[in-house]
Amino acid sequence: MTSSLSTDLIRLLSDQHPKPSNIHFQYGTAGFRTLGSTLDSVLFRVGIIAALRSKKLDGRTIGVMVTASHNPEEDNGVKLVDPRGEMLEAAWEGHSTTISNAPTTDALIEALESLVQTAKIDLSKPANVVYARDTRPSGPALVSALADGFKAMNATARNAGVVTTPILHYFVKCINTKGTKYSYGDDSEEGYYQKLTTSYKKLVAGKAAQPALVVDCANGVGALAGKQLSEHLGDTLQLVLENTSITKPGALNNACGADYVKVSQKLPPSLANVLKPGQRACSLDGDADRLIYFYLDDRGAFHMLDGDKIAALVAAFIIELVKVAGLDDQIKVGVVQTAYANGASTKYLQERLPVKCVPTGVKHLHHAAERYNVGVYFEANGHGTVLFSQPTLDTLAEYQPSTPAQSRAVEHLVSLTELINQTVGDALSDMLLVEVVLSHKSYSGEEWNSLYVDLPNRLAKVSVPDRNAFKTEDAERRLVSPPGLQARIDELVNRYQGGRSFVRPSGTEDVVRVYAEAALRTQADELAMRVAGLVYDEAGGDPSSRPKEFL
Ligand code: 16G
Numbered sequence: 001m002t003s004s005l006s007t008d009l010i011r012l013l014s015d016q017h018p019k020p021s022n023i024h025f026q027y028g029t030a031g032f033r034t035l036g037s038t039l040d041s042v043l044f045r046v047g048i049i050a051a052l053r054s055k056k057l058d059g060r061t062i063g064v065m066v067t068a069s070h071n072p073e074e075d076n077g078v079k080l081v082d083p084r085g086e087m088l089e090a091a092w093e094g095h096s097t098t099i100s101n102a103p104t105t106d107a108l109i110e111a112l113e114s115l116v117q118t119a120k121i122d123l124s125k126p127a128n129v130v131y132a133r134d135t136r137p138s139g140p141a142l143v144s145a146l147a148d149g150f151k152a153m154n155a156t157a158r159n160a161g162v163v164t165t166p167i168l169h170y171f172v173k174c175i176n177t178k179g180t181k182y183s184y185g186d187d188s189e190e191g192y193y194q195k196l197t198t199s200y201k202k203l204v205a206g207k208a209a210q211p212a213l214v215v216d217c218a219n220g221v222g223a224l225a226g227k228q229l230s231e232h233l234g235d236t237l238q239l240v241l242e243n244t245s246i247t248k249p250g251a252l253n254n255a256c257g258a259d260y261v262k263v264s265q266k267l268p269p270s271l272a273n274v275l276k277p278g279q280r281a282c283s284l285d286g287d288a289d290r291l292i293y294f295y296l297d298d299r300g301a302f303h304m305l306d307g308d309k310i311a312a313l314v315a316a317f318i319i320e321l322v323k324v325a326g327l328d329d330q331i332k333v334g335v336v337q338t339a340y341a342n343g344a345s346t347k348y349l350q351e352r353l354p355v356k357c358v359p360t361g362v363k364h365l366h367h368a369a370e371r372y373n374v375g376v377y378f379e380a381n382g383h384g385t386v387l388f389s390q391p392t393l394d395t396l397a398e399y400q401p402s403t404p405a406q407s408r409a410v411e412h413l414v415s416l417t418e419l420i421n422q423t424v425g426d427a428l429s430d431m432l433l434v435e436v437v438l439s440h441k442s443y444s445g446e447e448w449n450s451l452y453v454d455l456p457n458r459l460a461k462v463s464v465p466d467r468n469a470f471k472t473e474d475a476e477r478r479l480v481s482p483p484g485l486q487a488r489i490d491e492l493v494n495r496y497q498g499g500r501s502f503v504r505p506s507g508t509e510d511v512v513r514v515y516a517e518a519a520l521r522t523q524a525d526e527l528a529m530r531v532a533g534l535v536y537d538e539a540g541g542d543p544s545s546r547p548k549e550f551l
Pocket residue numbers: 029030069360361362363379381383505506507508509513
């Protein structure tokens with residue numbers, strides 16, 4: 001191990017991955033994300049950054065995931081995963097942005113040397129990395145640029161192949177806890193499926209088998225994982241995998257997947273002849289970290305059960321188990337949401353347990369959820385999980401139940417801690433979690449849906465010249481800049497019964513997003529459109545993108 005950067009090697013390899021001069025890259029909410037064809041230099045540099053991050057953390061393994069999730073097939077992206085399987089520490093998002101924008105190889109080497117100095121990185125430490133990609137066609141070339149970055153740093157890198165984002169997070173946590181008392185599991189795909197399905201089988205033992213569940217795999221990596229999961233589940237849960245065309249050009253996330261369902265509030269057309277009235281179905285997104293359920297009623301009308309409905313279902317179930325176990329004095333359950341949570345869900349949850357609202361993005365939700373004994377967090381878009389604190393895990397392990405009912409409830413809680421991916425939202429793990437609750441409650445989709453009635457709502461987006469001109473406060477519920485715009489939004493909102501609307505800059509796309517809800521469908525649509533118009537006029541947006549329809 002040397003104690004300085006191998007600048008000759010970095011130079012040689014960096015010259016093969018030049019930065020395009022006209023693009024500014026930004027490590028945003030979900031890492032770097034843009035057109036896959038522009039990301040070669042970014043991937044090379046992320047390889048170097050991952051190695052440095054590992055050295056900084058004494059050689060602990062860092063994860064790198066190459067994916068653009070629910071975004072179009074031509075997009076791609078990359079994000080780093082910290083050693084406990086959680087999102088990269090915020091300061092390093094800034095370092096990553098700086099390094100990705102160094103215009104030349106010389107500037108890159110200078111930026112790296114400066115990072116080594118300021119972050120006090122001991123270069124003699126080892127660098128360990130595990131990486132994976134989704135099914136995007138641009139993936140293999142980008143992964144090879146990434147591998148050049150590892151090579152430039154002489155890092156030990158393990159290729160985990162083509163897996164879902166949550167599986168990569170799982171690997172990172174397993175590798176870093178191996179052989180300790182916090183060992184999280186076996187760091188293999190087999191280990192992941194075994195862990196999920198073993199706990200699932202325990203949780204539904206003795207319950208009547210549920211009717212088959214239709215799974216829309218978004219023509220992405222969830223199709224591969226869904227197949228393996230299904231094989232491990234055997235007869236315990238029949239999955240009907242749809243939208244599994246992972247090699248068909250243009251198919252990924254196209255008119256299918258969790259984002260399509262959530263934003264358009266429609267059934268993927270490809271399922272029109274598959275889904276029977278009353279049958280449960282769900283959609284994963286392109287990297288299988290989001291989940292949205294839905295069903296058609298007897299009249300063929302579409303009903304969506306989004307992240308908010310999942311949070312309500314799951315939180316109520318866990319609270320009940322804690323109570324039956326006799327642990328309600330010791331284990332407090334709380335929920336974390338964002339401004340996108342449907343107002344009706346917030347009301348429902350607030351009547352039952354503590355609820356906190358935080359800015360969009362998994363890292364905000366995850367950190368807030370860590371403050372509860374059991375923290376249930378879900379974004380309305382279907383990304384979420386449940387975190388059990390270490391003291392809570394210890395309580396569950398040590399507790400001496402005094403009745404068979406208490407004992408059963410504790411066993412179920414322990415199995416839930418195994419079933420639920422503790423690192424990040426995981427569509428497959430969440431799907432099994434939902435199925436457990438539905439089976440325990442004997443709920444149909446319709447019964448689940450009737451926990452509360454969603455307020456009609458609408459999402460819109462507006463292209464503006466500079467989304468950074470939009471600044472928010474109060475967990476993104478109010479705009480502080482451009483000045484005066486919030487007052488005009490308030491004035492509009494007041495004209496609608498049950499009206500609520502907010503505007504925020506996207507962290508993943510060069511747009512400003514608008515959310516609106518109101519008591520009536522037509523009013524929610526109208527409010528969203530009018531607020532979007534206001535944003536457009538304020539920002540002097542591109543005429544071709546003046547809001548005409550909802551995207
Ligand atoms: C990313 C985030 C998700 C967030 C979304 C918001 C992660 C893993 N995912 O998909 O949590 O809801 O971005 O996108 O952090 P936006 O800022 O473009 O609205």
